[in-house]
Amino acid sequence: MKASETAIILIEFQNDFCNPEGKLFALVQNELARNQTIIHAKKLLDEARRKGCQIIHCPFTLDKKWIEANHSVGILEGLYDNDIFSPGNWGHQIIDELAPWENEIVLEGKRGLSAFSHTNLAQILHFRKIKNVIIAGFLTNICVQATAWSAYDLGYNVRLIPEACCAASQEIQDYVETQICPTLGGALTVEELISALN
Amino acid sequence: MKASETAIILIEFQNDFCNPEGKLFALVQNELARNQTIIHAKKLLDEARRKGCQIIHCPFTLDKKWIEANHSVGILEGLYDNDIFSPGNWGHQIIDELAPWENEIVLEGKRGLSAFSHTNLAQILHFRKIKNVIIAGFLTNICVQATAWSAYDLGYNVRLIPEACCAASQEIQDYVETQICPTLGGALTVEELISALN
Amino acid sequence: MKASETAIILIEFQNDFCNPEGKLFALVQNELARNQTIIHAKKLLDEARRKGCQIIHCPFTLDKKWIEANHSVGILEGLYDNDIFSPGNWGHQIIDELAPWENEIVLEGKRGLSAFSHTNLAQILHFRKIKNVIIAGFLTNICVQATAWSAYDLGYNVRLIPEACCAASQEIQDYVETQICPTLGGALTVEELISALN
């Protein structure tokens, strides 16, 4: 894989998920510790920057106008009620360990499960001549998987980095690794990715 | 739920999946028998037609020009190599039990996991003023789930009918029912759906 | 037309176009004066607010990361070179006369000719159950027309308000009014629109 044709998609490494004070921390706390998600994500980001990959940070954004208009039920409804990922709030911010650099893209307006929904991510990948889409973040079996499938349907070479992802339980994490990753072409560790990049 | 605002999305009830002579039958044979998928899907279709729902049949379509252009890996790659879901072939046809009626939509060009990818399904739902998207078919944890997530991100009220779906194993089917359906707002049996429609 | 099902799309009423100090003012100065665009747009906005229409402000946004990635030529290239519509700048701001109210949508990320390109405008219209799309702004024959065509292709009832639009010359303005508006179903004056709304 050429680094310049490889995008690293980092999904929802925000305080509300990653920080002990965050509103969704309790949901992922055990798996964050077991999987060492943040440590692996930091290593992924450091190495990908050094190799020259294109880094795309994808925070989830919630705003009142959207809530008003979009009568969603299900998983996103809970976020609306609790002011989670609300722009301007501390909980919405990307964690210090993975803070975006000046020249990196911070995707605007991710408000769906897939980072491609309602955003210009498809155009960003197209314009930057990306071929490989590498995904890490939260939750492994929801937004990470939904984003991976969208990228797959768009014809990209897609790989998850499970050790830099996090789900609500080990059982769920294992399910994605064993049942979903193979359908995308396989998963990679950070080490394996870095070795494969040139 | 108003029947006129409810779309029944039937995914890949094609000979290659459903018929003992089909090229993917072996993959789903056990679960088809255990879950009674076809019987439930037939009941779903019969009742939904009677109520006046909008029926949308979504066959998967493979063609050589697309293969040539789209260098996919992963789950779809295997289909390319084996001439599965190839238009004009018997394996591509929707099974007789669920054959589309004249006035029903047969979605053109489903070539991705999500039925929304590369098709005009979003416009069809929009133009027909659909609010509720009910999904059944194959595979529960791949195309059915990917389509459900796309519909969810587009703001629809989405429900799976697990007893009219089919996965490659009971474990996978159970995973979707317990871990994914709740995030969409819950699942329904055919009976529950029909009672809810007016 | 029901006001609640009617969106007023205001395109690029920003200082760079409308204010004598703006970087593109010279291009439209004569037509702004002749057509009384701002006065008509102000009346359109006031009346549409009073009727309860849904107001969507669509500023054009230029940023360096996008320039870097998108090697466009043509009309947008000139903007890149001259730091026009650059976010954070005075030239990017919507003019005081038409300043958005708290509850109104300000579309994020319009970077193409059509306000639908790379934005979530399609979802906003869908979620808000819009049927009628009313468009005013700059330039009549470029972004206004491109946005109108996208909305038409999405199945909306589309109307331009030519007296609240502005082109680079009367000849061009006349062309759109006589050759393009009829293909969309006709144009409206502000008065005609307000009479038609209930």
Next chain:
Amino acid sequence: MKASETAIILIEFQNDFCNPEGKLFALVQNELARNQTIIHAKKLLDEARRKGCQIIHCPFTLDKKWIEANHSVGILEGLYDNDIFSPGNWGHQIIDELAPWENEIVLEGKRGLSAFSHTNLAQILHFRKIKNVIIAGFLTNICVQATAWSAYDLGYNVRLIPEACCAASQEIQDYVETQICPTLGGALTVEELISALN
């Protein structure tokens, strides 16, 4: 321009437009003769095939189910009433002079002004690694221009071939050539295109 990265988009060279027995022939008859559209389009196609460009034929398709669902007004409404471009009909067929070859793409489902609306054209261009989008066909100021703008917004290098296009009058054709083509980066004759390709 590399030929392999160049797509030739041929819009609506169908009997209903091009043939004296076609239902829309009267609309374009004079300009077809003056501009020698078909002769230029044939030369464009012959040379582009010889050079190895990727050819994409884009017929307009009308069907009853779409009409039923899509309550369009304006220019497309007239087509619905008159059974123009109806699939299976002679009027829908691409003219013999420009008949698609086996390995060329015939776009499915163009039902809007832009060939990108409701079709997978964006994915086709992306998968085939296209950089240059060359457009010819009908009508210069409607479907050709709408398609050109969509391609421009997607970041392609877009060129119209005006001598292989056709509008309803010379005045309209001249407007597109003088006012729109420069905003896209200029127009080309068939000769100029062929010289530029390698």
